Amino acid sequence: MSEHVVVIGAVALGPKAACRFKRIRQDAKVTLIDRDEIFSYGGCGIPYFVSGDVTDANQLRTTAFHMVRDEPFFQDIKGVDVLSSTEATKIDRENKQVHVTDLKTGKKSVIDYDQLVIGTGATPRKLNLPGEELENVFYVGNMHDAEKIKAGVTSGKYGKAVVVGAGFIGLEMAEAFADMWGIETTVVEIFEQILPRMCTPVLAKMGQTHMEEQGVAFKLGQTVSRIEGNGKVERVVTSDGEIEADIVIISAGVIPNDKLARECGLECSERGGIIVDEFMRTSDPLIYSGGDCVIIKNAVDDSPMFLPMGSMANRQGRVIGGNLAGRNETFPAAAGSWVVKLFEKSMAGTGMSLGAAKQAGFDAVSVMLIMADRAHFYPVKDMMTLEMVVDKATRRVLGLQGYAGSGDAMVGRINAVAGIMKYKPVIEDVSNLEVAYSPPFASAMDVLNAIANMADNALAGMNHGHGPDVFAEYWADRESGDYCFLDVREYADAEPFLTKYPEHWRNIPQGEIPKRFEELPKDKKLVLICNTGGRSYEAQIMLDALGFKEVLNTQGGMAVLKAFGVDI
Incomplete structure (x- = not known):
C-alpha cells in the first residue's frame, strides 16, 4: 500500500509541501484538507485586490500560466486530492489519524496518515471591542x-x-x-x-x-x-x-493557529506557535509544520521568532516536501526581511531595528545615509535613505532598514544584506560587499557600501552624527542661544534660510571653512547641515581638527529633514 501524506491547511505552505512531495514521490497518496471552499490563494495580495490593482479575485488564485488552483487543478495537474470545506478537528498521534468534519454536510470521518503536515496558518488578532459586530x-x-x-x-x-x-x-x-x-x-x-x-x-x-x-x-x-x-x-x-x-x-496583527497541535500534545511556545527544528519537524518526527503557525530561529541572535510571511511559508513548504520524501533539507533561520509599498514610496528592512537590537541586549547604534540609488550623473535616479544598525563591541551588522522612491532598487540592497545575516556579518563584510555596477543601476561606491563605511566612521569616533529628530529638538530650542546652525552648502542654496532666519542660520561653504573658521563661535554647539550629509561630514572633520569641541553633523541633511517633516 502506498504511503499517505495528509496536509492540514491549503493556503500557502500546505499546497507547496504537498506538491513538492508528490513531484518526488509519484507513487504516494497526498491529501490536502482546508476548512474553506476557497484555498491556495495569495493572501498578501488582498489589499491590492481592494485597491483595484488586482482587478479580479481569481487572479489571487491562479498560477503564472492562468489556471485557477481549485480541486480539479490539484487533482488533474498535481495529483493531489483536496478536501475543501472540511475541518480537521483532532489529531490522533497514537493511531496516526486525523478526525475531520465536512462543514457542508456535517458528516464526520477519520483519515489515516503515514506522515502529517500542519499548515494551519494564523488568525487576525481579535480586539473584542464593543461594536465589532456592526455591519462594515x-x-x-x-x-x-x-x-x-x-x-x-x-x-x-x-x-x-x-x-x-x-x-x-x-x-x-x-x-x-x-x-x-x-x-x-x-x-x-x-x-x-x-x-x-x-x-x-x-x-x-x-x-x-x-x-x-x-x-x-x-x-x-x-x-x-x-x-x-x-x-x-x-x-x-x-x-x-x-x-x-x-x-x-x-x-x-495575527496569532498562530496552533490549537490542533496543542491538543494532540505537540510542543508549542507559551506565547503561541508550534515549535519546529531546522528540518521543520515538530516534537513528533512524523509530523511537520511551517508557515504562519510556527516559531522559527532568528538569524541575528538565534532567539525564537514568529514571522508570518507568505514568502516564508512557500520556502518552508518546499523544505517540508523534500523531507517528507526522505531528504534532509533545512530551514535554519530567518533574518525577518520585509517590504511595504506606501503610495509612491516604499519601506523595507532586514534583521533588527535599533529598538529591537537594544531590547535583545546588544550595545547597538545606528547610522543614517541618504544617497542616489545609482550614479549621481545618470539622468534617471532616486534618493534612497538607509539606516544600518550595528553592535559597538563586535562591529556586527544587526539590521538594515530603508525608505525610498524606487522600491525595487532598495529591496535589492536589503536582500543583499539579508542573504548574509545568518553568517553574522560585520561592518567590513558590507563595506566590501560586491555589487553589480553600471551607472544606470548603481554608483561606483554603492549606497550599501557607503552606509557600512559610515558605520565604520561612527564607531571610530570620526562621524558625530544625529538624525532629523535630534535636529528638530535643537531647532525648536534655537532661541536658547546654545546652538549655531551652520549651512555648509554654497550661498545660493543657503540664501533662503539666511533671509528667513537671520539670527539663527549661518553659512560658510565647506570649501571656505579653513579660511573662515574664526567666524564661528566656540562656546556653542555647531549643528552642520547640507543637502544629504556628505559635505557636512567633511566640514565636521575639518572643524574637529581646528579645535571645535561640539560639532554635530546632520545625517541625511536637508533631504532627510524634508522627508521627516521638519518645518524650517
Missing part, C-alpha cells in the same frame, strides 16, 4: 472578507474609513482606500509610530509624512475603546475622541 467592520483574514470590502468600495458605500493598526496590512489597506477610491482614511495606532518594532521612529515618520501628503490621517499613541453605530458602523471612539467611519478595518 472587518478583520481581513480571508478572501470572503476581501470580496465584501471590494463590493462596498466599488459601489460607493464608503466615504470615510478607519484602519486600526499601522502594521503592514493596515498601511496597505489605508493606501488602497485613499489612493484608488478617494476614501477619507484615518489610521489609529496604539504605538507612537507606524510599523512599530520594524524600524526607528525616524524612518517611520518619513513614511508617515509621505502618506499624510497623500491624504491619509494618523492618530498615533491612541487606543480604540469602542465602535458605535445603529446596525452598521458610524464612528470609532478612541482614547482621544471620535472618528466618523463608514467602514472599519481592524489589523492588529
Whole structure:
C-alpha cells in the first residue's frame, strides 16, 4: 500500500509541501484538507485586490500560466486530492489519524496518515471591542472578507474609513482606500509610530509624512475603546475622541493557529506557535509544520521568532516536501526581511531595528545615509535613505532598514544584506560587499557600501552624527542661544534660510571653512547641515581638527529633514 501524506491547511505552505512531495514521490497518496471552499490563494495580495490593482479575485488564485488552483487543478495537474470545506478537528498521534468534519454536510470521518503536515496558518488578532459586530467592520483574514470590502468600495458605500493598526496590512489597506477610491482614511495606532518594532521612529515618520501628503490621517499613541453605530458602523471612539467611519478595518496583527497541535500534545511556545527544528519537524518526527503557525530561529541572535510571511511559508513548504520524501533539507533561520509599498514610496528592512537590537541586549547604534540609488550623473535616479544598525563591541551588522522612491532598487540592497545575516556579518563584510555596477543601476561606491563605511566612521569616533529628530529638538530650542546652525552648502542654496532666519542660520561653504573658521563661535554647539550629509561630514572633520569641541553633523541633511517633516 502506498504511503499517505495528509496536509492540514491549503493556503500557502500546505499546497507547496504537498506538491513538492508528490513531484518526488509519484507513487504516494497526498491529501490536502482546508476548512474553506476557497484555498491556495495569495493572501498578501488582498489589499491590492481592494485597491483595484488586482482587478479580479481569481487572479489571487491562479498560477503564472492562468489556471485557477481549485480541486480539479490539484487533482488533474498535481495529483493531489483536496478536501475543501472540511475541518480537521483532532489529531490522533497514537493511531496516526486525523478526525475531520465536512462543514457542508456535517458528516464526520477519520483519515489515516503515514506522515502529517500542519499548515494551519494564523488568525487576525481579535480586539473584542464593543461594536465589532456592526455591519462594515472587518478583520481581513480571508478572501470572503476581501470580496465584501471590494463590493462596498466599488459601489460607493464608503466615504470615510478607519484602519486600526499601522502594521503592514493596515498601511496597505489605508493606501488602497485613499489612493484608488478617494476614501477619507484615518489610521489609529496604539504605538507612537507606524510599523512599530520594524524600524526607528525616524524612518517611520518619513513614511508617515509621505502618506499624510497623500491624504491619509494618523492618530498615533491612541487606543480604540469602542465602535458605535445603529446596525452598521458610524464612528470609532478612541482614547482621544471620535472618528466618523463608514467602514472599519481592524489589523492588529495575527496569532498562530496552533490549537490542533496543542491538543494532540505537540510542543508549542507559551506565547503561541508550534515549535519546529531546522528540518521543520515538530516534537513528533512524523509530523511537520511551517508557515504562519510556527516559531522559527532568528538569524541575528538565534532567539525564537514568529514571522508570518507568505514568502516564508512557500520556502518552508518546499523544505517540508523534500523531507517528507526522505531528504534532509533545512530551514535554519530567518533574518525577518520585509517590504511595504506606501503610495509612491516604499519601506523595507532586514534583521533588527535599533529598538529591537537594544531590547535583545546588544550595545547597538545606528547610522543614517541618504544617497542616489545609482550614479549621481545618470539622468534617471532616486534618493534612497538607509539606516544600518550595528553592535559597538563586535562591529556586527544587526539590521538594515530603508525608505525610498524606487522600491525595487532598495529591496535589492536589503536582500543583499539579508542573504548574509545568518553568517553574522560585520561592518567590513558590507563595506566590501560586491555589487553589480553600471551607472544606470548603481554608483561606483554603492549606497550599501557607503552606509557600512559610515558605520565604520561612527564607531571610530570620526562621524558625530544625529538624525532629523535630534535636529528638530535643537531647532525648536534655537532661541536658547546654545546652538549655531551652520549651512555648509554654497550661498545660493543657503540664501533662503539666511533671509528667513537671520539670527539663527549661518553659512560658510565647506570649501571656505579653513579660511573662515574664526567666524564661528566656540562656546556653542555647531549643528552642520547640507543637502544629504556628505559635505557636512567633511566640514565636521575639518572643524574637529581646528579645535571645535561640539560639532554635530546632520545625517541625511536637508533631504532627510524634508522627508521627516521638519518645518524650517
